[in-house]
Amino acid sequence: MAWEFRKLAPGENVAVETQRDPFAAPKWAPPVWHMPEGLVLIVNAARALVRVLVFLVRNIVPVSAVSALGWLGYRYGWTVPVLVLALVAVGLGVWAGVNRPSFVRWVARPARSWWRMVFVYRRHWQPVLVTAGLTKVHKGREYLPTLVRVRSGPTCDRVLVRMLKGQAPDAWERVTANLAHGFGASLVRVRDGDRPGRVWLEFVRRDALAEPIPALPVPDASDVDLSAVVVGRCEDGSPWRLRLLGTHVLIAGATGAGKGSVIWSTVRALLPLMLGGLVEVWAVDPKRMELSFGRVLFERYGRYSSDPKGGMVDLLEAAAEDMNARAERFAGVTRSFTPSRDFPFRVIVVDELAFLTAYCPERDLRKRAESALAVLTSQGRSVGYCVIGAQQDARKEVNNLRNLFPDRIALRLDEDEQVDMVLGDGARDRGALADQISSVPEIGAGVGFVRLEASPDPVRVRAAYVSDADIHAMVALGLPDVEAA
Incomplete structure (x- = not known):
């Protein structure tokens, strides 16, 4: 709207509106609606009522208890609710003393959950x-x-x-x-x-895993489940159950990270079935230090210095040949494997796996070892073979067979990039901070993260520490006529 001001005649003092500009853009203004005060009060009262109802529903148990005590105090005097509280406290104390697990499950844990939800x-x-x-x-x-x-x-x-x-x-x-x-x-x-x-x-x-876990008791043969072998403890306090039947396990960790704890805890858990002839452990020990301490427990044992021409590789090739013969025997007969004395479950433990796949000075031995490991890890699961490989270096060029290990364990690693190399892409973003595990043996040895084939979420665990004395006792238990010295 344009306005034009002109000289007024005597007695004139108003502005005269000129003709509208036909090309001017229209101006739109929304209508203003004033809500009645009564409606505002009704809406606010309804909101307050909904909040009260939500609070009552969320806290139905404590609200009901407080209301009942208040009614008893009003009806019969405050001595009655005090007496009721005393009886409830005595009953809970007796319950906790007689059956603590059920008390924790049904009382302590729900109460703590409610408290932390409300006040934290x-x-x-x-x-x-x-x-x-x-x-x-x-x-x-x-x-x-x-x-x-x-x-x-x-x-x-x-x-x-x-x-x-x-x-x-x-x-x-x-x-x-x-x-x-x-x-x-x-x-x-x-x-x-x-x-x-x-x-x-x-x-x-x-941190529930800050303290070292002593060696677990040797279980009874009837309690050993090859699909859930107890080797330590999870962060939530539950047993760490490592699956062996139908899978292969890769253990990666820097020097002193506790790879031996995982291996020896596994052997200790399998000892009853090893004594019964249902499980055999074949060990490959390039370092000649970790596994040689209990070599009499193993069905077959190979180390680098025993036969520089291929003692360890011969063991792996023998395992691959027997695995192929077993697969031929089971073809068309069964699709699931059940251990027996004729066909025991075989665990192939390879310490320092990278030595066989990358660091061995003999090129021919490296190729033979890698070929045998590829056969075992790609075909051995269904016929009762499990390969447990331990290595320090997590790079792919050191071990290009790591994708054939469905279950992987990352102990303390040197770099954050190595976490995803071992556990898969995105594992560190999901909380697998293996590069931040303490290098102090009492705090971080045996602590790691597990990523299973069926779940992308890593779980923080710690393997039990099997000392030299524990290995001596295992040897004495397995061979009572041999002095464990």
């Missing part, structure tokens, strides 16, 4: 997530991921989160350090949730 996570949820950049603001409204559930264990908390629409777990993996400091944890790992759109956050409160 829900209390600091919004400020921590806002600082970490996990919230979104659209048209002045803040959208916040939902805290669904908290499960508190002895060493870590598992928090189930419903992510925002369009949000991916990668966004949470990038800010794990922020979440750890925000909620007072030493470490945070991101795991896939129970359905799309959800993730589990593992908040590690204290």
